[in-house]
Amino acid sequence: MLIDDTIVALSSGALPSGVAVIRLSGPLTRFLVEQLCGEVPTPRQMALRSIGARTILDRGLVVFFQAPHSFTGEDCAELQVHGSPAGVRAILRTLTELGARLAEAGEFTQRAFENGKLDLVAVEGLGDLLSAETESQRRQALARFEGGLSDKIERWLDQLLDLRAEIEAQLDFSDEGDVGALPDDFAEKVRALQMELMSSLDNVERGRVVREGLRVALAGPPNAGKSSLLNALANSDIAIVTQEAGTTRDVREVAIDIDGQLVVLLDLAGLRSSDSLAETEGVRRAHAEILRADLVLWLVAPDCPPEAIPETDAPILRLATKSDLVVHDRREEDISVSVISSIGLVELRERLSKFAQTLVGVGEPVLVSRERDRLALRQGCEALTGTLDSLNSPELAAESLRICSQALERLVGKIDSERVLDRLFSSFCIGK
Numbered sequence: 001m002l003i004d005d006t007i008v009a010l011s012s013g014a015l016p017s018g019v020a021v022i023r024l025s026g027p028l029t030r031f032l033v034e035q036l037c038g039e040v041p042t043p044r045q046m047a048l049r050s051i052g053a054r055t056i057l058d059r060g061l062v063v064f065f066q067a068p069h070s071f072t073g074e075d076c077a078e079l080q081v082h083g084s085p086a087g088v089r090a091i092l093r094t095l096t097e098l099g100a101r102l103a104e105a106g107e108f109t110q111r112a113f114e115n116g117k118l119d120l121v122a123v124e125g126l127g128d129l130l131s132a133e134t135e136s137q138r139r140q141a142l143a144r145f146e147g148g149l150s151d152k153i154e155r156w157l158d159q160l161l162d163l164r165a166e167i168e169a170q171l172d173f174s175d176e177g178d179v180g181a182l183p184d185d186f187a188e189k190v191r192a193l194q195m196e197l198m199s200s201l202d203n204v205e206r207g208r209v210v211r212e213g214l215r216v217a218l219a220g221p222p223n224a225g226k227s228s229l230l231n232a233l234a235n236s237d238i239a240i241v242t243q244e245a246g247t248t249r250d251v252r253e254v255a256i257d258i259d260g261q262l263v264v265l266l267d268l269a270g271l272r273s274s275d276s277l278a279e280t281e282g283v284r285r286a287h288a289e290i291l292r293a294d295l296v297l298w299l300v301a302p303d304c305p306p307e308a309i310p311e312t313d314a315p316i317l318r319l320a321t322k323s324d325l326v327v328h329d330r331r332e333e334d335i336s337v338s339v340i341s342s343i344g345l346v347e348l349r350e351r352l353s354k355f356a357q358t359l360v361g362v363g364e365p366v367l368v369s370r371e372r373d374r375l376a377l378r379q380g381c382e383a384l385t386g387t388l389d390s391l392n393s394p395e396l397a398a399e400s401l402r403i404c405s406q407a408l409e410r411l412v413g414k415i416d417s418e419r420v421l422d423r424l425f426s427s428f429c430i431g432k
């Protein structure tokens with residue numbers, strides 16, 4: 001991708017809209033603003049201008065950001081115009097005729113990365129922020145985007161550099177073949193750093209639940225009322241409900257927001273052995289989801305034969321369904337629910353909310369949430385174990401510190417960033 005050309009895109013949402021924001025970035029920006037809006041406004045100050053080259057196309061607000069003080073680090077401008085499809089199209093056409101090129105998905109952010117305005121974890125934070133649906137996702141993504149994780153990693157990288165410098169000094173000042181063991185306080189510092197990496201590693205799972213949602217499997221025998229409960233919790237008619245046992249075969253995911261936390265409900269096939277190939281496959285998939293879930297809701301109905309609860313490490317919450325039909329002889333910890341009379345639905349939501357809170361924790365948002373985070377932190381921790389195991393051979397210790405640094409550098413995108421970036425930017429929208 002060329003970095004010396006100037007890109008343009010509609011950066012706001014679908015048209016028509018009240019206001020549309022057109023964004024420019026690249027060396028031609030100043031020229032293009034001049035051509036389209038007359039004199040370039042003082043940087044970072046909005047000015048009301050007529051917009052158009054040969055004819056006036058619209059009137060709107062223009063703001064210019066001079067390099068390097070912009071989102072991308074290049075000269076940038078934003079035009080706030082009326083959100084008319086024809087108007088925006090005409091402005092974009094004029095700008096491309098004057099030499100700009102329509103941006104590809106994520107290209108503004110890519111330039112910000114290439115110009116050192118954002119590192120890789122901040123770019124990921126931005127991507128998460130744009131797609132955040134719940135309050136906890138928004139807080140977590142913003143913290144990452146704002147550099148919380150980047151700062152932490154920079155600090156770790158500095159510490160690793162200091163530790164390596166200590167070893168270098170030791171190697172320099174010792175006669176050849178006379179390199180002793182590294183001092184006790186050196187090992188202490190490595191251990192302290194490793195503890196920090198480990199506690200971050202422990203947080204990845206919590207971050208994952210916030211980012212991807214708490215996976216809650218609705219499981220039980222056929223006709224237990226799983227799809228009905230899904231519909232009731234999601235407040236929609238999304239899953240097919242019939243009195244026929246074996247109605248659901250595919251896994252259906254529905255994401256709902258419970259007290260600001262994303263919860264992914266999974267409606268599954270009822271567990272039983274069947275002659276139908278499709279149903280058997282549905283049951284196989286249901287078992288796989290029950291293994292992967294963060295929580296299993298096990299539904300038991302008064303009008304269908306009980307089934308044994310399958311093996312899983314996930315915690316299980318038992319629900320006695322269709323409680324409008326009979327008074328359940330229920331255990332203390334079970335919840336009686338009915339989608340007909342709405343019994344127990346509020347209590348169930350509260351239990352799900354509490355469960356999510358316990359898992360995710362309260363307080364500061366977690367900064368780590370991705371498999372990439374997990375991998376880098378784990379590699380870092382393992383490398384530091386290597387350092388601690390080789391305190392008697394400083395050269396080996398230095399090498400394992402270097403491996404730890406590398407893992408962290410890869411995480412922020414200082415090395416090997418291409419593959420991650422390609423995938424990431426393709427998930428961004430145009431104009432970002």
Ligand SMILES: Nc1nc2c(ncn2[C@@H]2O[C@H](COP(=O)(O)OP(=O)(O)OP(=O)(O)O)[C@@H](O)[C@H]2O)c(=O)[nH]1
Nearest residue numbers: 222223224225226227228243246247248270338339
């Ligand atoms: N009275 C009463 N009937 C219910 C309730 N929930 C579900 N039903 C009925 O039970 C039958 C089965 O409901 P489903 O939601 O399809 O059950 P399921 O567990 O998804 O069934 P499969 O997908 O076939 O495994 C339907 O006839 C529903 O109308 C309830 O709370 N009260």
Ligand SMILES: [K+]
Nearest residue numbers: 223242244247
């Ligand atoms: K059914």
Ligand SMILES: [Mg+2]
Nearest residue numbers: 226227247248
């Ligand atoms: Mg069903």
